[in-house]
Amino acid sequence: MVVVGASLGIGAEAARRFAAGGARLVLAARGVERLEAYAAELRATGVQVLAVPTDIGDPAACEALLSKTIQTFGGLDVLVNNAALHHRGPVSTVAPDALAHMVDINLRAVVYLTCLALPHLRARGGGVVVQVASLAGCVPTPGSAVYSGTKFGVRAFSRALDDELAGTGVRIKVVSPGPVDTGFILDDLDRVTDLTLSQPMVTAGEVAQAIVEIALNDRFENKMPGSSGVLTTIGYLFPGLGRWLRPKLEKKGRANKARLKARLAAAKGP
Ligand SMILES: NC(=O)c1ccc[n+]([C@@H]2O[C@H](COP(=O)([O-])OP(=O)(O)OC[C@H]3O[C@@H](n4cnc5c(N)ncnc54)[C@H](OP(=O)(O)O)[C@@H]3O)[C@@H](O)[C@H]2O)c1
Numbered sequence: 001m002v003v004v005g006a007s008l009g010i011g012a013e014a015a016r017r018f019a020a021g022g023a024r025l026v027l028a029a030r031g032v033e034r035l036e037a038y039a040a041e042l043r044a045t046g047v048q049v050l051a052v053p054t055d056i057g058d059p060a061a062c063e064a065l066l067s068k069t070i071q072t073f074g075g076l077d078v079l080v081n082n083a084a085l086h087h088r089g090p091v092s093t094v095a096p097d098a099l100a101h102m103v104d105i106n107l108r109a110v111v112y113l114t115c116l117a118l119p120h121l122r123a124r125g126g127g128v129v130v131q132v133a134s135l136a137g138c139v140p141t142p143g144s145a146v147y148s149g150t151k152f153g154v155r156a157f158s159r160a161l162d163d164e165l166a167g168t169g170v171r172i173k174v175v176s177p178g179p180v181d182t183g184f185i186l187d188d189l190d191r192v193t194d195l196t197l198s199q200p201m202v203t204a205g206e207v208a209q210a211i212v213e214i215a216l217n218d219r220f221e222n223k224m225p226g227s228s229g230v231l232t233t234i235g236y237l238f239p240g241l242g243r244w245l246r247p248k249l250e251k252k253g254r255a256n257k258a259r260l261k262a263r264l265a266a267a268k269g270p
Contacts, residue, residue: 002026002069002076004056004113005083007034009182010132013208014080019047021212026069028054029083048073056083056109057101066116076120078215081110081154082132086147086184088191099146106150111157118170126169128215131158132207133176135199138223138232139242143193151176155221162220173214174221177207178228189261194253195246197260199228 001018005011006027015025019042027042029035032053039051050072054061069076084106087098114129121127136144137151155174162172178199179185185192202224210222223229235242 001078001080002028002065002117003080003082004028004054004065005132006080007031007038009184010177010180010204010207010211011080011082012038013204014082014211015042017208017212018078019045019049023078024048024073026050026052026065026072028052028056028065030055056113057105059112062109062113062116066113066120070120075124076117077124077127079113079117079121079127079129080132080211080215081113081129082211083109084132084147084150086144086188088144088147088188088193090143091145094146102146103150106147107153107157110154114157114161114172118165121170122168126171128171128173129158130173130175130211130215131155132211133158133174135176135178135223135228135232136196138176138229139235140239141193141195143195159220173219175207175210175214176221176223176229177202177210178225180204180207186260186264189257189264192257194250194257196253197256198249198253199231200225201260 001023003011003015003025006015007029015027019025025047027035027039027049030053035051035053039049042049050068052065052068054065056062085102087094087102091099110131117129131154133154134151136148137155141148158172158174165172179196179201181201182204207224210224214222
């Protein structure tokens with residue numbers, strides 16, 4: 001199986017859990033040192049691991065990732081598309097090429113890798129692609145408009161493709177978390193919207209567990225935590241109600257952000 005974005009955060013936790021279940025793993029990310037070090041750590045526990053440094057923005061690198069997987073392990077049964085980036089802030093404050101790069105990595109590359117994986121999954125009679133989306137892909141999120149758009153795109157693509165593949169044994173699944181306790185959000189806390197932080201934070205381990213479970217069960221999507229999933233669905237279906245609720249949620253998010261910053265400062269020490 002292939003985990004993309006496997007050197008840190010959710011992807012690293014997912015790889016560890018799949019390995020504990022006996023999977024043979026291909027780990028992909030850009031940073032070579034961190035990726036190799038993590039692969040060595042897993043190998044030391046007796047797991048078969050191949051590390052393939054990959055920037056998913058490069059189509060040739062995506063092709064090489066899958067061909068090395070097939071050469072090494074003889075097939076592909078699971079692909080976890082977990083890598084993404086987030087340039088935060090109102091659209092007018094972010095450089096257009098940075099916004100376009102976000103579309104390229106978060107959506108185009110996910111579509112490309114998924115399509116490259118399909119013939120290999122079909123060749124072995126079935127398999128799963130798990131896409132890591134976001135609750136920002138369930139309700140339009142001001143301050144993260146393009147990121148939100150890419151994650152809506154991943155969810156729509158995945159739902160439509162899963163329907164197209166009915167009866168083939170190949171499934172496309174989605175895990176859509178709210179804020180997660182990784183560097184993705186904690187290293188950029190000042191720019192994270194108050195609306196985002198109004199929702200309970202889940203751990204990378206919880207999201208990883210959801211990835212492992214959805215690869216094995218019949219569900220199409222896991223929005224987590226469930227309470228935030230319901231709230232985003234209401235916000236999407238009733239945008240007027242969502243706008244009315246937003247100031248109250250933002251107030252809660254500001255308080256959560258202040259508490260989180262204090263906790264992180266205390267953990268860092270003087
Ligand atoms: N953390 C959150 O609050 C949150 C909330 C909702 C959804 N998500 C989603 O969860 C997923 C994982 O997030 P995370 O929090 O685990 O992030 P993270 O801790 O920043 O880890 C990101 C991983 O992706 C790799 N990566 C980044 N760009 C890549 C590229 N172009 N090609 C290949 N690998 C790349 C990184 O390694 P290199 O930098 O070495 O490439 C790293 O291994 C993302 O899809 C994100 O949108 C996160």
